[in-house]
Amino acid sequence: MINEESHGLGRGGMNCLQFENALSDYLEGSRTSEQQAHLSSCTVCSNLLADLNLISAEAFSLRELNEPNPKMWNTIEAQLRSEGLIREPSPLLSDFFRRWRTAWLVPVAAALLIAAGVKLYHPAKVGENQSVSKVSIPKISPAPTISAEDKDVLRTVASRPPAQAVAYRNDLDQANAFIRDAQDALRNDPNDIYSQQLLMNAYEQKQMLYRLAVDQGNDEQ
Amino acid sequence: MTDAKRPKGAKLSEPEAIEKAKQGDAEAFEFLYHLHKRRVYSLCLRMTGNTASAEDLTQEAFLQLFRKIATFRGESAFSTWLHRMAVNVVLMQLRKKNLPVVPIDETTEGEEEGTIRKELGAPDERLAGSIDRLQLQRAVDELPPGYRTIFVLHDVEGYEHNEIASMVGCSIGNSKSQLHKARIKLRDLLRVNRAEKAGKR
Numbered sequence: 155m156i157n158e159e160s161h162g163l164g165r166g167g168m169n170c171l172q173f174e175n176a177l178s179d180y181l182e183g184s185r186t187s188e189q190q191a192h193l194s195s196c197t198v199c200s201n202l203l204a205d206l207n208l209i210s211a212e213a214f215s216l217r218e219l220n221e222p223n224p225k226m227w228n229t230i231e232a233q234l235r236s237e238g239l240i241r242e243p244s245p246l247l248s249d250f251f252r253r254w255r256t257a258w259l260v261p262v263a264a265a266l267l268i269a270a271g272v273k274l275y276h277p278a279k280v281g282e283n284q285s286v287s288k289v290s291i292p293k294i295s296p297a298p299t300i301s302a303e304d305k306d307v308l309r310t311v312a313s314r315p316p317a318q319a320v321a322y323r324n325d326l327d328q329a330n331a332f333i334r335d336a337q338d339a340l341r342n343d344p345n346d347i348y349s350q351q352l353l354m355n356a357y358e359q360k361q362m363l364y365r366l367a368v369d370q371g372n373d374e375q
Numbered sequence: 376m377t378d379a380k381r382p383k384g385a386k387l388s389e390p391e392a393i394e395k396a397k398q399g400d401a402e403a404f405e406f407l408y409h410l411h412k413r414r415v416y417s418l419c420l421r422m423t424g425n426t427a428s429a430e431d432l433t434q435e436a437f438l439q440l441f442r443k444i445a446t447f448r449g450e451s452a453f454s455t456w457l458h459r460m461a462v463n464v465v466l467m468q469l470r471k472k473n474l475p476v477v478p479i480d481e482t483t484e485g486e487e488e489g490t491i492r493k494e495l496g497a498p499d500e501r502l503a504g505s506i507d508r509l510q511l512q513r514a515v516d517e518l519p520p521g522y523r524t525i526f527v528l529h530d531v532e533g534y535e536h537n538e539i540a541s542m543v544g545c546s547i548g549n550s551k552s553q554l555h556k557a558r559i560k561l562r563d564l565l566r567v568n569r570a571e572k573a574g575k576r
Contacts, residue, residue: 215508339507
């Protein structure tokens with residue numbers, strides 16, 4: 155249905171189609187009084203402008219949204235070594251690997267891995283008033299910023315060179331942030347398959363971080 | 376050098392790490408990788424919409440960077456240099472796979488008028504005051520490849536139209552026009568998504 159009156163057609167010397175054709179320039183900062191007049195009288199075009207500004211502003215939040223596979227650095231490092239770009243192991247790094255050999259770290263990391271697995275595959279409880287969902291999702295509960303398991307891992311990686319320990323902490327924080335984001339999304343729409351997948355991915359990411367610590371420890375034994 | 380470039384508790388600053396990496400220091404390479412990995416990976420993922428490709432391209436971008444790091448003289452910011460390298464790696468890959476870097480004009484004709492027509496039937500429908508970033512990520516992933524490239528380079532990465540035109544090989548006007556169409560398309564996708572969610576409730 156086209157309602158010329160409510161959409162500003164013919165008002166202010168400019169109609170909606172003319173406004174939209176010039177909207178790209180308007181957003182770039184080239185603005186005319188005709189456009190301003192049309193905007194003040196047309197809800198459709200002012201809504202459109204508000205939405206496009208909102209999309210553009212929110213786009214920045216995607217800039218560092220995703221985390222690569224935690225093992226990617228190992229692949230890059232191996233390639234750099236094979237090309238001779240990494241010339242000699244840092245003494246600090248050797249010290250780190252020597253510390254990692256400590257036998258007790260392995261069972262601790264393995265326990266953490268199991269804990270993460272239980273968390274990942276624990277199905278959602280169906281309450282009396284809840285309808286049964288076709289898709290089983292992890293139980294949604296507000297995740298603490300740093301869990302007891304995380305604290306244990308961070309305590310063990312504290313013996314790494316500071317740059318590595320900080321990087322590990324950042325990775326863990328990001329994985330936890332992803333989990334919280336996905337859980338928030340699922341609270342709004344528990345059946346959203348996309349958010350469920352994001353939550354699974356986030357848990358897998360966290361699991362990989364734990365596994366990475368175990369693998370590195372085993373490699374050096 | 377700002378504090379932002381020295382992660383809390385880190386021994387190295389970015390310039391120190393660059394100098395050490397030039398000498399082949401493993402810890403410095405790793406520091407630089409961790410400092411920039413999220414931005415580079417997110418860029419690759421947004422532009423390809425594919426996790427496996429994004430991982431390959433991220434790896435390739437960092438390898439190229441580290442192979443050339445000895446030539447970095449600091450005329451531009453290190454991050455600018457790296458991100459430009461990552462963009463080039465992705466664009467080269469898209470071209471190799473014959474995926475459109477710039478939208479094909481024929482496929483976009485008529486869409487501008489369509490936008491207004493859709494608006495006319497629903498004057499009060501607009502996005503709420505904020506957009507969930509996961510919804511936005513999903514909508515960007517659904518954009519046609521050419522639109523996605525321009526949108527990511529401009530609105531996500533912050534490149535100017537003249538830089539985009541030079542990188543992807545199109546005119547400045549074309550870059551502006553495709554960005555506008557990409558935003559319109561995103562708005563449609565977000566509104567459809569919102570309407571679907573409302574319908575489920």
